[in-house]
Amino acid sequence: MxxxxxxxxxxxxxxxxxxxxxxxxxxxxxxxxxxxxxxxxxxxxxxxxxxxxxxxxxxxxxxxxxxxxxxxxxxxxxxxxxxxxxxxxxxxxxxxxxxxxxxxxxxxxxxxxxxxETPFYVLNEGDCEVELFKDHYVASGLLSTLKSNNRLINILGSIYAKENDYENCLLLNEHKQVVEALNGNIFLVSGNTIKTPPLADGSLNGVTRKQLISILGTMEDFKLEETSISPFELQKADEIFITNVIQGIVPITKYRKKEFGNTIAKTLLAKLNLKARMG
Known part of the structure; x- marks a missing residue:
């Protein structure tokens, strides 16, 4: 119906x-x-x-x-x-x-x-290997932040991921900066610093992204930075995770030769579930 x-x-x-x-x-x-x-x-x-x-x-x-x-x-x-x-x-x-x-x-x-299938967010413990999608680029600017149905880059990137046995791909803008994943925003954890691309780079104005930024603002142990992310930073990160409103938080497990943990993702997912129930 x-x-x-x-x-x-x-x-x-x-x-x-x-x-x-x-x-x-x-x-x-x-x-x-x-x-x-x-x-x-x-x-x-x-x-x-x-x-x-x-x-x-x-x-x-x-x-x-x-x-x-x-x-x-x-x-x-x-x-x-x-x-x-x-x-x-x-x-x-x-x-x-x-x-x-x-x-x-x-x-x-x-x-x-x-x-x-589930009434609340559950952490995906399975493999999530990603690669850069470089055939086409997200245009930095206001229109790219919208949830419009102009999603050809996401479609082509999803086909590329399927053909090459990746679970997801990371999208770049015209300045070769990492913008987001195919189906959500991304966050990089390096020590006690957590980074996410700014909207000015062309990343989606995600609702779950907004919730995590709010949550991280209450956690004194971490420093959040909305800043441009170079592809060279990916393999230096301790954790990378994807956020969207349906899955909540999806930890990336591997990018090229680097494997990642999910400790911070687990902590944040519990807080996200709590905020979703109370908000």
Missing amino acids: VNLNGNLTEKASVSFDNRGLNYGDAVFETLRFSGGKIYFWEDHYFRLMASMRILRMEIPMNFTMEFLEAEILKTINSEEKKGVGFRIKLLVWRKTGGKYTPNTNEIEYLISTENL
């Missing part, structure tokens, strides 16, 4: 001239729902509103945080099989009309769900 503009339906269709389909004129939020709540819903909502404003979409008067939360809950409650958690995608696109220049800035939306 999906929710198309407030109407629940088992089958949703879009027009052949849908602007999201034809021009990538769309933004989305991926949400985690568990324990009767949407994780970090306020942050997701305000990021969506900011993205729509940046893309000059017209935000409907009824598109409040309470309205969208109610629509998400309505969609979840329509599912016959109640899971322990849900992955939710909230997709917003500009209405049909025009070519590159739209006829209107009014929007439509779709909410879809998938079942999750």
